[in-house]
Amino acid sequence: MKIALLGYGKMGKMIEQTAISRNHEIIAKIDNEFTAGDIKNADVAIDFSIPSAAFNNITTCFKNGIPVISGTTGWLDKYDEAIACCKKNNGAFIYASNFSLGVNIFFQLNAYLAQMMSGLKEYQIGMEEIHHTQKLDAPSGTAITLAEGIIKNTSKTGWKLDHAGEHEIPIVAKRIENVPGTHSIRYSSKVDDIEITHTAHNREGFALGAVIAAEWIIGKTGIFDMKDVLNLR
Numbered sequence: 001m002k003i004a005l006l007g008y009g010k011m012g013k014m015i016e017q018t019a020i021s022r023n024h025e026i027i028a029k030i031d032n033e034f035t036a037g038d039i040k041n042a043d044v045a046i047d048f049s050i051p052s053a054a055f056n057n058i059t060t061c062f063k064n065g066i067p068v069i070s071g072t073t074g075w076l077d078k079y080d081e082a083i084a085c086c087k088k089n090n091g092a093f094i095y096a097s098n099f100s101l102g103v104n105i106f107f108q109l110n111a112y113l114a115q116m117m118s119g120l121k122e123y124q125i126g127m128e129e130i131h132h133t134q135k136l137d138a139p140s141g142t143a144i145t146l147a148e149g150i151i152k153n154t155s156k157t158g159w160k161l162d163h164a165g166e167h168e169i170p171i172v173a174k175r176i177e178n179v180p181g182t183h184s185i186r187y188s189s190k191v192d193d194i195e196i197t198h199t200a201h202n203r204e205g206f207a208l209g210a211v212i213a214a215e216w217i218i219g220k221t222g223i224f225d226m227k228d229v230l231n232l233r
Contacts, residue, residue, distance in 0.1 A: 012048050043218060069099075087223075132180065
């Protein structure tokens with residue numbers, strides 16, 4: 001498989017190592033704007049660029065018949081436009097706020113726990129996410145996905161950083177050196193707490209998931225997510 005890397009920061013370099021270890025070829029490493037000629041021989045593009053570049057990166061690939069795996073967060077105000085472009089060009093797309101196989105199992109566990117807790121008004125919901133100091137957005141895309149999983153399964157209507165209203169989920173975002181990513185959801189009452197936590201030890205899990213998603217999407221058309229890749233539906 002020939003891969004174009006859109007974004008060649010820490011994640012891009014980790015994806016490169018993982019892809020090569022799985023016998024794939026990196027044919028382009030792009031950190032800035034690019035032209036169709038730079039990626040014309042790619043079987044798939046993996047996008048871990050910056051928020052301001054993601055939409056143009058992704059749609060340029062669609063217009064040139066290249067499926068896209070994207071893990072860039074902070075650009076989702078243009079997500080619907082990207083989806084429309086993908087469909088118009090009969091493309092293939094997987095976006096995930098987190099490609100870690102363990103995190104995607106954690107998403108399912110979070111939704112299931114929210115279903116069980118939805119009728120227990122004695123419990124207050126809180127979330128905390130911790131990442132490295134280089135992370136640009138807060139809360140993390142993973143935290144937002146977790147919050148959305150709770151909202152779909154409870155009476156909560158939204159989320160807010162730090163102090164939230166009665167019908168919102170408070171999310172505490174911390175930035176600490178050399179922390180790949182930790183996410184916790186806690187249900188607290190006067191008598192006990194119930195807490196689930198996912199802790200990443202390094203970025204390798206994120207890179208592996210992105211490469212597995214790229215392997216899976218070859219030959220497919222449509223909009224997918226990691227539930228499809230991992231057969232979690």
